[in-house]
Amino acid sequence: DTAVSQTPKYLVTQMGNDKSIKCEQNLGHDTMYWYKQDSKKFLKIMFSYNNKELIINETVPNRFSPKSPDKAHLNLHINSLELGDSAVYFCASSPRSFGGTIYFGEGSWLTVV
Amino acid sequence: GESVGLHLPTLSVQEGDNSIINCAYSNSASDYFIWYKQESGKGPQFIIDIRSNMDKRQGQRVTVLLNKTVKHLSLQIAATQPGDSAVYFCADESETSGSRLTFGEGTQLTVNP
Numbered sequence A: 001d002t003a004v005s006q007t008p009k010y011l012v013t014q015m016g017n018d019k020s021i022k023c024e025q026n027l028g029h030d031t032m033y034w035y036k037q038d039s040k041k042f043l044k045i046m047f048s049y050n051n052k053e054l055i056i057n058e059t060v061p062n063r064f065s066p067k068s069p070d071k072a073h074l075n076l077h078i079n080s081l082e083l084g085d086s087a088v089y090f091c092a093s094s095p096r097s098f099g100g101t102i103y104f105g106e107g108s109w110l111t112v113v
Numbered sequence B: 001g002e003s004v005g006l007h008l009p010t011l012s013v014q015e016g017d018n019s020i021i022n023c024a025y026s027n028s029a030s031d032y033f034i035w036y037k038q039e040s041g042k043g044p045q046f047i048i049d050i051r052s053n054m055d056k057r058q059g060q061r062v063t064v065l066l067n068k069t070v071k072h073l074s075l076q077i078a079a080t081q082p083g084d085s086a087v088y089f090c091a092d093e094s095e096t097s098g099s100r101l102t103f104g105e106g107t108q109l110t111v112n113p
Helices: none
Strands: A004-007 A008-014 A018-025 A031-037 A043-050 A053-057 A064-070 A073-078 A085-094 A109-112 B008-012 B019-024 B032-038 B046-053 B056-058 B061-067 B071-075 B084-095 B107-112
Touching: A004 A085, A018 A085, A018 A109, A031 A073, A031 B046, A043 A064, A043 A073, A064 B008, A073 A085, B008 B019, B019 B084, B019 B107, B032 B061, B032 B071, B046 B056, B046 B061, B046 B071, B071 B084
Parallel strands: A008 A109, B008 B107
Antiparallel strands: A004 A018, A018 A073, A031 A043, A031 A085, A043 A053, A064 A073, A085 A109, B019 B071, B032 B046, B032 B084, B056 B061, B061 B071, B084 B107
């Protein structure tokens, strides 16, 4: 009964490949997010969706494309992977887009070689 | 020069002592603040939050203090236990920026037995 679950947990892939990370939340929340955590543990928001609508798109390369088929799912597709994309990607959700606690998944460790 | 490896602020305490983790934020319009705990290999977990109309909030063994005058937030952990060892993040949010929760750099807390 994991609240925010994301797959895969570990992903090692070659430069230039395309990969996806899937995320699902069973909390009934309206808002979902993707965060990136770099090697220095810095957490930065990438995208935020509220009820399947994109509400935040930080300055992320357009090789990254989020897709929200319904409000319980927010997948992240990455094209033409680069070495600098290696990081931990966290999916998260919250009951509303502001002032609500954000619940994080366990993370997806992406290594590009 | 280029930084290599982690350069998180660190705090080392003895088991049973009280811990105080500090955080400065920059946005004077921020009105919601959260502390998260991230254990190795896991996602950030919510600890406690506080809104800008309060200056103190207590939870189980944790207290958050907010000083809006100097834009400072602190997390106090009473009777620190080895299981408290983790990276602690503060985050702040303002209604003007919507759902954009901005994380601080994190503090590595190590509890020595």
